[in-house]
Every structure is written in C-alpha cells, then in structure tokens.
Amino acid sequence: MKIIIVDDSLLDRKLLSRTLVNSGVKNEILQADNAEAAFALIAGNIGDIALLFLDYQMPQMTGVELMEGLVKVPATAGIPIVMVTASASEESRQAAYKVNPRLAGYLLKPFKPDQLMAAARPYVQTDA
Amino acid sequence: MIQLKGGYDFTGEPVFVEKKIVQFHRRMRVDGLEKFGARTVFSAVKFYTSVETMERDEALGVLVVFVEADYLSRLLWSLDYPRIDEDDDAAILDGCGTLANLIAGYFVKEIYDAGYIHLQMSHFESYINTAVNGISFCPGQDRKYEARFLLQGDRRVTAELTMGPVPRVS
Numbered sequence: 207m208k209i210i211i212v213d214d215s216l217l218d219r220k221l222l223s224r225t226l227v228n229s230g231v232k233n234e235i236l237q238a239d240n241a242e243a244a245f246a247l248i249a250g251n252i253g254d255i256a257l258l259f260l261d262y263q264m265p266q267m268t269g270v271e272l273m274e275g276l277v278k279v280p281a282t283a284g285i286p287i288v289m290v291t292a293s294a295s296e297e298s299r300q301a302a303y304k305v306n307p308r309l310a311g312y313l314l315k316p317f318k319p320d321q322l323m324a325a326a327r328p329y330v331q332t333d334a
Numbered sequence: 335m336i337q338l339k340g341g342y343d344f345t346g347e348p349v350f351v352e353k354k355i356v357q358f359h360r361r362m363r364v365d366g367l368e369k370f371g372a373r374t375v376f377s378a379v380k381f382y383t384s385v386e387t388m389e390r391d392e393a394l395g396v397l398v399v400f401v402e403a404d405y406l407s408r409l410l411w412s413l414d415y416p417r418i419d420e421d422d423d424a425a426i427l428d429g430c431g432t433l434a435n436l437i438a439g440y441f442v443k444e445i446y447d448a449g450y451i452h453l454q455m456s457h458f459e460s461y462i463n464t465a466v467n468g469i470s471f472c473p474g475q476d477r478k479y480e481a482r483f484l485l486q487g488d489r490r491v492t493a494e495l496t497m498g499p500v501p502r503v504s
Contacts, residue, residue: 214457215432216425220416263435265457292439297452315436316413 207256209233212244214264222259229323230333241267255285257329262291274305286310286329349482361468369400369492375426376400377434378469380456388454395497396471399434405490431458450500472498
C-alpha cells in the first residue's frame, strides 16, 4: 500500500519522504503539491492508501478543507491521515480533530524522525 | 527555532527598526536587495483573523522573511532539511517559503499563548530580490517593524512584520 504526501513545499515533501525511507519504511511514496493533485492521486489509488500526510497551509484549498472533503466520502473516509503543520496552536489542532475525530496524528514542523514514526508506524510497512 | 533546532547561536541580540510602509495600489513595496546587498530570497506569509477573512484575502498582517540566497541552504540544512541548490531559483523560492512558514507558525503560537486570538496563516509567497507587484497587507497600517538577525557574525536573516490590531480572546 502507498503513502501519499500532500504539501505545497517541495522541501517539506522531500524531508518527509527522506525521513520515512531512512526510518525503514517500505511503502511506495507518492507526492502532490496541492489539493487538486491530491484528489486525483487519491482517486487513482482508492483502496491502496496506507497513510496520507496532509499539510495544513496550502494555496487554494487548505489541508483541513481537503480532509473535510475526504471524510464525507465513504470510500475515502477511512484513510488514515496525519496532519502536518507549522501552526502550533491548540486551536488549529482542535479544528483538525473536529473535522476528523479519527485523525491518525498531528505533527508539528519542524518534526523529529521519532515523532514522525510514532504517528506513521501503525500504518506503514517497515524493516523491523 | 533556529537556535534550538539548528544549533545556531545568534551573534547578538536582534536589532529592531521601525519603518514606514511604502505602498502603491494598497500593496506594500518589498525589496530584498537592500537587505544584504546581495541576491536575496524572501517569502511572505499573511495572517487573518478568521477563515472568512482569509477567503476574502483581508489580511490583518504579513510577515516577510528575507535570507541571503547563498546562505539559505546552510540554514535549512541546520534544521535537518535536505540540501538545496542555491543556483536553482525554484528550489530557493520553495526553501525560503518553507522557512517563513515555520517562523510564522511559531509567531501564531506565541501570540495565541499571550492571550490573543488564533490567527489563520496563508500559504507562502516567495520572491527573489523584489516583489514587482508588492504584497497585500493590512491597509490601515503605515508602519512595519524590521528585525535583523546576526548569525555567525553577519546579518543573514531579516524579518519584517506589519500587523493590525489583533483581538484578544474574549
């Protein structure tokens, strides 16, 4: 199953992807730089998505808005989502969990590898 | 953030300077070349009082982070990001935006912790040397505050902030 990273920052996508690979994650990793591309990627991989990393602040549509769209559709509602954000306030966290009470994680940038893996490990394939 | 995670010590206390905003057509003039006298990349993140004002692009404030282009890769590397090619415009625009996003996130948290409302953050906009069309900002403001940070003895990072009155949490 695949991991999808959605973030408008190429550098953040690279960092996330590299950290996952260096931590022994074996899943194929796909990337999208905006919500529209993410929807297309998700639609093309329904049933084959292990985990979705979603940036909070993106142009046109925020990560929370994208997630709101996903949780309303039965086919995508069960995809585990980890929100990744630079916004460290409790209010942002609550807004994300309000939209998706089953959120798999809420990761603050800049994150440490063990923080990332603590959120990802239950959903991904690793060496160990 | 830069001190804690990047392991950098600022060479001195940041220098804060109040400046008048130069505006045209309700947009703030922003120029990077004057900051370091060298190729400069800068990124703006706007702040809004609510999701609704963000959708209408009625910014309450804007943070602009300037970095000398030749220094950006080292700075990001210290924060555990992959190295970027400083000659690749797309890479430095993206890299500076990533840094500005991090700094803006800390700023939002700090003012929220100080008893003000949670501000919504925009995604970043990045430029090299100058923003030809300016950057939108809170039109009622005519002053901005510039903070100059010295790293390894030189002025490497500068941030400009303009902000309208942020409501307190009621």
